[in-house]
Every structure is written in structure tokens, then in C-alpha cells.
Amino acid sequence: MNWKILEQRSYTPYxxxxxxxxxxxxxxxxxxxxxxxxxxxxxxxxxxxxxxCFCLADGDTPESVLLKDENYLEQLDFWVKEFDLxxxxxxxxxNIQFGDAAISLESSQVKNRLIELLNEAITIHSDFPxxxxxxxxxxxxSGVNIEVxxxxxxLCAERLAIAKTISxxxxxxxxxxxxxxxxxxxxxxxxxxxxxxxxxxxxxxNFFHADGTLSVxxxxxxxxxxxxxxxxxx
Ligand code: THU
Numbered sequence: 001m002n003w004k005i006l007e008q009r010s011y012t013p014y015x016x017x018x019x020x021x022x023x024x025x026x027x028x029x030x031x032x033x034x035x036x037x038x039x040x041x042x043x044x045x046x047x048x049x050x051x052x053c054f055c056l057a058d059g060d061t062p063e064s065v066l067l068k069d070e071n072y073l074e075q076l077d078f079w080v081k082e083f084d085l086x087x088x089x090x091x092x093x094x095n096i097q098f099g100d101a102a103i104s105l106e107s108s109q110v111k112n113r114l115i116e117l118l119n120e121a122i123t124i125h126s127d128f129p130x131x132x133x134x135x136x137x138x139x140x141x142s143g144v145n146i147e148v149x150x151x152x153x154x155l156c157a158e159r160l161a162i163a164k165t166i167s168x169x170x171x172x173x174x175x176x177x178x179x180x181x182x183x184x185x186x187x188x189x190x191x192x193x194x195x196x197x198x199x200x201x202x203x204x205x206n207f208f209h210a211d212g213t214l215s216v217x218x219x220x221x222x223x224x225x226x227x228x229x230x231x232x233x234x
Contacts, residue, residue: 001032001096003068009169010034010047011199013233019074021067022096023051023085025060030096034167035074039227040194045155046074050163052083053146053155056122066090075153082148101168102139110140111208114179120144125151129181132157134165135174141165158192162199173200176219179208186210193222 003020010018012035019035033051037044048065055062064086067073080087105113114131121129121144132143143161147154155163158178165173176196180186186207188196196205202220209215 001093011036016234019047021047023055023062024064025055026063027060031055032167045163048075048079052079053160056146057144101141101164104139110177118181122146130157132161132178134161134176136170137172138170156192158188159195175204177206180210197223
């Protein structure tokens with residue numbers, strides 16, 4: 001890997017300021033994170049939040065963060081404090097390899113995998129696990145919700161799956177499935193709808209409900225009359 005290639009995976013059509021970092025877990029595994037902007041400012045996913053959440057969703061604990069230089073990385077201070085991360089500026093990342101983001105699954109296995117994934121969610125505040133699988137040409141990319149000491153820095157399952165797909169360099173996002181353990185009806189929150197709209201604007205989305213039933217929808221129905229303008233992209 002090299003920083004240029006990793007940074008180029010960023011999705012920054014609005015400000016054209018790509019950012020990337022790599023989190024090293026206690027297991028020794030490496031997790032790449034890139035900046036993923038959203039047309040709605042606060043829904044932008046910072047590189048460090050993405051990388052730490054991939055590490056946590058894997059059952060690993062963030063131990064250090066590798067940076068290209070000392071340049072400002074949003075949310076860095078929070079995550080460094082949260083996990084007592086070592087910060088290391090590393091220019092050469094040639095020998096660093098990442099695990100596979102996608103797994104191969106038959107579509108008939110999606111529901112069971114979503115149920116298994118619910119155990120990987122970190123829900124210290126809500127006790128409300130959510131799992132997601134994003135279908136891509138390389139296979140399915142998983143996501144679970146991750147909560148940390150500060151509620152506002154958590155990430156939903158759907159957004160984690162989208163951020164992981166992009167950070168691992170998979171460019172085509174095909175459909176999304178999600179599962180909840182509790183609640184009457186599984187359905188993405190407003191923030192996820194906005195992010196889903198940006199990356200999966202007209203795709204199938206399957207809601208597996210806690211009672212074992214499924215409803216199939218289209219992402220285009222989740223955010224009617226949404227805000228967009230091609231004049232905003234650089
Ligand atoms: N959550 C998701 O993961 N996805 C959604 O679309 C709805 C909400 C998570 C966030 C938080 O960890 C918990 O569910 C309760 O809001």
C-alpha cells in the first residue's frame with residue numbers, strides 16, 4: 001500500500017480534501033480509514049472514526065494510528081484519548097496489507113450471517129444491536145453499530161458497512177440488507193438514509209425484522225424530495 005493510493009479512496013467531492021490513516025489493532029492487524037464526505041456536513045465520516053470502528057467491529061482493540069504526516073485529521077484527539085492510541089508518522093507503508101473487507105455468501109445465507117453479526121455490535125449505551133451486509137461485486141461487506149464513550153462518535157451498522165466498502169477500495173455498492181434484534185420494524189435512521197442516498201441512490205434494501213420477517217424496499221423511497229445539486233461537486 002502507499003498513502004497516495006489509500007488517500008485516493010477518500011470520497012471528498014465537496015471540499016476535495018482527501019484524508020487517510022491506518023489503525024493498528026492489538027491483534028497486529030491493520031485497518032485503513034478514509035474520509036467520506038456527505039452533502040450534509042455533520043454526516044461526513046472522518047478517516048480515524050472509520051478505521052477505529054472497523055477494528056472494533058472485528059473484535060479487535062485499536063492500539064496505534066499510522067499517519068502520513070502531522071497534518072490535521074478531524075476527531076483524532078477524541079480517538080487517541082479513547083483508546084490511548086500511539087500516534088506514529090510513517091511515510092513508507094509499502095509492507096502493510098489489509099485483510100479482506102468482503103466475504104462470499106450465497107444470498108440464502110444473508111439472513112443467518114446478519115443474525116450472527118448482531119453479536120459483534122458494541123452497544124454500551126443502547127443495548128440495541130444492528131447488523132448490515134452490503135453486496136458488492138467482491139462479495140458482502142459487513143457492518144455493525146459501534147458505540148463509544150461519547151454517544152455522538154458512534155457509527156451505525158449501515159454507515160460502517162458503507163465506510164468499510166469505500167475504505168477498502170471497493171467502488172461498486174449494489175444493495176444493502178440490515179437486521180435488528182429488538183424493535184418492531186427494522187429501518188435505517190435519518191442519518192443513514194442520507195448517507196445511503198449518496199452511495200446507493202436507487203438500490204434494493206432489505207429490512208430483516210426482529211420477528212424474523214423481511215420487507216424489501218428501494219433506497220430511492222427512503223429519502224423523498226432529497227437535497228442534491230451537481231453544482232456542488234468539484
Ligand atoms: N442504529 C443503527 O446501527 N442503524 C440504524 O439505522 C438505526 C440505529 C444503531 C445506532 C445506535 O447504536 C443504536 O442503533 C440505537 O440508536
